[in-house]
Amino acid sequence: MSRRPRVVVVGAGFGGLEAVRKLAQTDCEVLLLDARNHHLFQPLLYQVATAALSPADIAEPVRAIVRKQKNVQVLLREVTSVDLAGQAIHVGAEEVAYDWLVLAAGARTAYFGNDEWARLAPGLKTIDDAIEIRRRVLMAFEEAELEEDEEARRAKLTFVVIGGGPTGVEMAGALREIAAMSIPEDFRRVDTKTARVYLLEGGPRLLPTMSEEASRRALEQLEGLGVQVRLDTMVTEVDDGCVWVGDDSVAAANIIWAAGVEASDLTRTLGVDIDKQGRIEVEGDCSLPGYSRAFAVGDIAAQVDAATGEPVPGVAQGAIQMGAFVGEIIARELSNASPPPRRPAFRYRNKGEMATIGRARAVADVGGRTFGGVLAWLLWSVVHVAFLVGFRNKLLVMVHWAWQWLVQSRGARLITGGFAPRVADPVDLDEAARSAD
Structure with missing residues (x-):
């Protein structure tokens, strides 16, 4: 008795999970591999980093997601390489054969040769990243409270975000809200409202993938919050506590990188053409050149929209659409004795782009129109809740957001890691108590 066809899916992100869903009714064995046991909703990761949400609010165990899909086996393993000619993946020293392969391994932060x-x-790509940034941000305020030296205190209350895409814009706005709205009454010796937030962007405008009107509105709203935006500003060096732009520098206790990503290292083991970001240059049907049963979707695929000729952006909706497209191809060809002579080319449907800047502040490009302010913020909120995986997560996020709206507080302000505050001149605790009175 011959075994069922095996489909191996590498990565439990948006694209990988969508491909798996499309195979639910197909007579095949699906192996879903990921180095982490959870699916992460990355668009809200910055809210974990800025203490608005907890990690479990935006993540769901992979096994729970596919629990009812009986043809799926989840393996908590990291794929180290792929033998395309031999139709096998390597997990350490172990080899796993496949009949069909979907690569959805995602991306990592890129420092462009400055690792x-x-x-x-x-x-900011993982939960660990978000927790570490949260720790650094909250510790900066604690250290400033203990700092006697005015110049050192000023540096601890300075935050620099590098990169003016959606992540950078959202981080900068959230940091400014923390300092100005969420925590001022929690401290006695330091005025957190004086914290400075810089947003540095190497290009001529923020949110370069969105409309110029959205970029303009985002800039206005950020500056209205008190964020100091610097456009056409290329970072040349990052030191401990300092960012250099040519001969100029900014002393900052917290520096956050949001300037770009590159594909998973797995793409470099394949022996196929990749672009400067490590993405696989796939065919129109998302397959790898020369390997019709191996596909790449999401952040690791350099795909072009068949309708417009434009690159498919590395966003969640692009990954979801590619994952669904590939899953349908595999399901269809597994169900038919003779596959079609020619597959359709992938067409990307842009349902809109949006970014939030803070409380009732956001921008959105939807249906050829640009929205800003409260309307864009409400639209952003509805869309992000809708795309969260799991009813529990949807409910918790809505409750957290409603509470934050009412009290302007962030409930996940937990410092983990056990690090003591670092100050140049430790404060006299008796004097601190007297000054608080």
């Missing part, structure tokens, strides 16, 4: 900056300016 030594990662320790000083963490990116």
Whole structure:
């Protein structure tokens, strides 16, 4: 008795999970592999980093997601390489054969040849990243409360976000809201409202993938919050507590990198053409050149929209659409004795782009129109809740947001890691108590 066809899906992100869903009614064995046991809703990761949400609010165990799909086996393993010619993946020393392959391994933070900056300016791609940024941000205020030296205190209350895409814009706005609205009454010796937030963007405008009107509105709203935006500003060096732009520098205790991503290292093991970001240059049907049963979707695929000729953006809706497209191809060809002579080319449907800047502040490009302010913020909120995986997560996020709206407080202000505050001149605790009185 011959075994059922095996479909191996590498990565439980948006694209990988959507491909798996499309195979639910197909007579095949699906192996879903990921190095982490959870699906992460990355568009809200910055809210974990800024203490608005907890990690469990935006993540769901992969096994729980596919629990009812009986043809799926989840393996908590990291794929180290792929043998396309031999139709096998390698998990350490183990080899796993496949009949069909879907690569959806995602992306990582890119420092463009300056990987030594990662320790000083963490990116935001994982829950671990978000928790570390949250720790650094909250510790900066604690250290400022204990700091006697005015210049050192000023540096601890300075935050620099590098990169003016959606993540950078959302981080900068959230940091300014924390300092100005969420925590001022929690401290006695330091005025958190004086905290400075810089947003540095190398290009001529923020949110370059959105309309110029959205970029203009985002800039206005950020500056209205008190964020200091610097356009056409290329970072040349990142030191411990300092960002350099040519001969100029900004002393900052917290530096956050949101300037770009690159595809998973897995793409470099395949022996196929990749672009400068490590993305696989796939065919129109998302397959790898020369391998009709191997596909790439999401952030690791350099795909072009068949309708417009434009690159498909590396966003959640692009990954979801590619995952569904590939899953349908596999399901259809597994169900038919003779596959069609020619597959359709992938067509991307842009349902809109949006970014939130803060409380009742956002921008959105939808249906050829640009929205800003409260309307865009409400639209952003509805869309993000709708795309969250799991009813529990949807409910919790809505409750958290409603509470924050009412009290302007962030409930996930937990410092983890056990690090003591670092101050140049430790404060006299008796004097601190007297000054608080």
